[in-house]
Each structure stands twice: as structure tokens, then as C-alpha cells.
Amino acid sequence: AQKVTQAQTEISVVEKEDVTLDCVYETRDTTYYLFWYKQPPSGELVFLIRRNSFDEQNEISGRYSWNFQKSTSSFNFTITASQVVDSAVYFCALSDAIQGAQKLVFGQGTRLTINP
Amino acid sequence: DTEVTQTPKHLVMGMTNKKSLKCEQHMGHRAMYWYKQKAKKPPELMFVYSYEKLSINESVPSRFSPECPNSSLLNLHLHALQPEDSALYLCASRGLAGSYNEQFFGPGTRLTVL
Numbered sequence: 001a002q003k004v005t006q007a008q009t010e011i012s013v014v015e016k017e018d019v020t021l022d023c024v025y026e027t028r029d030t031t032y033y034l035f036w037y038k039q040p041p042s043g044e045l046v047f048l049i050r051r052n053s054f055d056e057q058n059e060i061s062g063r064y065s066w067n068f069q070k071s072t073s074s075f076n077f078t079i080t081a082s083q084v085v086d087s088a089v090y091f092c093a094l095s096d097a098i099q100g101a102q103k104l105v106f107g108q109g110t111r112l113t114i115n116p
Numbered sequence: 117d118t119e120v121t122q123t124p125k126h127l128v129m130g131m132t133n134k135k136s137l138k139c140e141q142h143m144g145h146r147a148m149y150w151y152k153q154k155a156k157k158p159p160e161l162m163f164v165y166s167y168e169k170l171s172i173n174e175s176v177p178s179r180f181s182p183e184c185p186n187s188s189l190l191n192l193h194l195h196a197l198q199p200e201d202s203a204l205y206l207c208a209s210r211g212l213a214g215s216y217n218e219q220f221f222g223p224g225t226r227l228t229v230l
Contacts, residue, residue, distance in 0.1 A: 035218060043204055045159070045221035091158055101147065101172050102210060104219065106158035 002027045004094050006107035013082055014115050021077045021110045023092030029053075034068065034075045035093040035104070045091070051075060082114045119143075120222035122207050128228045131197060137225045139190040139207030148190040149208040149219060150182060159206055165190060166212065197229045 003026040013019050025034065036048040049059060051068050059066045063080045079086055089111045093104040120141045129135050139148065147166050151159035164172035165184040179201075181193040190207055204226050208219040 037221075042223060043206075043226070044223040045206065045208075047218050047220060050218050101164040101166060102219065103161060103164075103172070104159075109156075109158055 002029075002032075002094050002096065002105045004092050004105055004107035006090075006092055006110050008110045009108070010111045010113070012113040012115060015084055016081050018078060018080050019082050019112065019114075021079075021090050021092075021112065023075045023077065023107060025073050025075065025092070025094045027094060027096060029096040031096070033095045035095070036066065036075075036077050037091045037093065038088045039091065039109070040088040048077075079112075084114050084116055087112060087114045120207055120209055120220050122205075122222040122225050124225060125223070126226045126228075128230065129194065129197065130230050131199070133197075134193070134195045136194065137192040137205055137207075137227075139192075139209075139222055140188055141209040141220075141222075142188055143209060143220070144187075144211065145209035145217075145220075146187055146212045147210040148184060149210070150190070150192050151206040151208065151221075153204040153206055153224070155203075163192075194227075197227075199229050202227055202229045 005024045008022055032053045034051045037045045038048055039045050049066055056068050065078045067076045089109045091109045092107045095102050095104050123138045149164050150162040152162055153159045161174050162176045163182045168184045179196045183191040204224045206224045207222040210219045211217040
């Protein structure tokens with residue numbers, strides 16, 4: 001069975017601090033896909049990144065970076081120089097579907113609060 | 117246009133009412149999803165349509181009835197709901213052609229059942 005664990009329920013930091021959101025996953029599949037979504041108070045889930053299991057390259061996009069390590073089954077997300085607009089709930093998700101319905105297994109989410 | 121729209125934004129209904137939620141996308145996506153999200157919980161999958169056909173029903177009670185009239189529209193018909201059905205209902209769509217594609221979500225409908 002697939003499982004995603006986000007052990008940090010809530011994180012609160014002061015603006016401009018760096019913050020890392022942890023994500024640990026479990027799957028027996030050799031091919032799988034990992035995602036991060038952001039959910040601001042407005043409710044919409046905003047897609048941030050997709051990573052394939054066969055691509056362990058880390059990725060940086062502006063202040064956001066992702067560290068994928070298959071050896072520890074982790075896909076962590078770091079925000080550098082955090083801003084108040086980064087305040088949201090962040091979900092890590094896992095899928096084994098290449099085609100078809102693509103069922104996403106979500107973690108419980110991490111509520112991030114950036115204080116001015 | 118990379119947007120999924122949902123109407124209404126908010127809905128309050130009684131347990132005897134019949135109402136419908138609407139979702140629309142114009143990205144040419146051929147998979148569409150309904151999720152239910154309770155406060156402080158992750159989204160839970162309810163239904164998946166692929167090429168306008170129902171492909172997944174996650175054992176959802178029959179008081180929720182999905183409908184996909186065409187490739188751009190997805191409805192969720194509600195009847196005889198319970199107060200515990202109050203939640204944020206999210207729609208998502210995903211392309212099925214080409215390489216692997218992610219799901220794009222709409223802003224949701226906040227449903228309150230009295």
C-alpha cells in the first residue's frame with residue numbers, strides 16, 4: 001500500500017527565514033510520481049512540482065527547492081527567504097499511475113505560517 | 117486558458133434540498149475528478165471520469181451523483197445530504213495525452229448542510 005507522511009503538522013517562522021517541509025513516502029512500485037501542492041486560505045490546490053521516481057535530480061525554482069532522495073524515501077521542500085505570501089497548507093502526494101485515473105495519495109499536510 | 121472553474125463558490129442547503137455543483141475546464145483535459153475535503157484534512161477522492169466515462173467511484177453514498185455531460189463539464193448532484201457532508205468540494209482535471217500530467221484543481225465549493 002502507498003503512504004505519505006508529513007510529520008510536521010504546523011510550522012511557524014519569521015519572514016526571511018528558510019524553512020524545510022518534510023515528506024516521507026512508502027510504495028512498492030518501482031515507477032511512481034511525487035508531487036507538492038500548495039493550498040492557500042482561498043482553498044484552491046496549486047500545483048508546485050512533479051518528480052518521477054527515475055529522476056533524482058534536485059530542482060530549484062526561485063526561492064523554492066526540492067530534495068528527492070530515493071535511499072531515504074524522502075521528497076523534502078525548502079523555501080528560502082520565506083515571505084508572508086508563502087503562508088498556506090502544503091501537501092505532498094504520491095501516485096503510481098502513468099496513465100489512467102491517477103489516484104493521488106496525499107499526506108496530512110503541513111500548515112506553514114510566515115510571520116512578518 | 118489554464119483554469120478550472122467551479123460554481124457556486126459557497127452553498128448552504130437543507131437536508132431535503134436538491135442542488136448541483138458545477139466544474140468547467142477548457143484545457144482539453146479528458147480526466148476530471150471530484151474530491152471532498154474536510155477541515156484540516158487532505159482531499160479525499162470521490163469520483164474520476166476518463167473520456168467522459170465514470171472510471172472510479174470511491175464507494176461514495178448515492179446521495180452524491182456525478183455527471184459528465186461533455187469533455188469540459190463535470191457536475192455533482194446533491195440530494196438528501198447530511199450535516200456531516202459539509203466540506204470543501206474540489207474539482208480537478210488532467211490531460212491524458214502525451215507524457216505524464218498532473219492534476220489542476222479548481223477553487224472549490226464550500227458546502228454547508230443544515
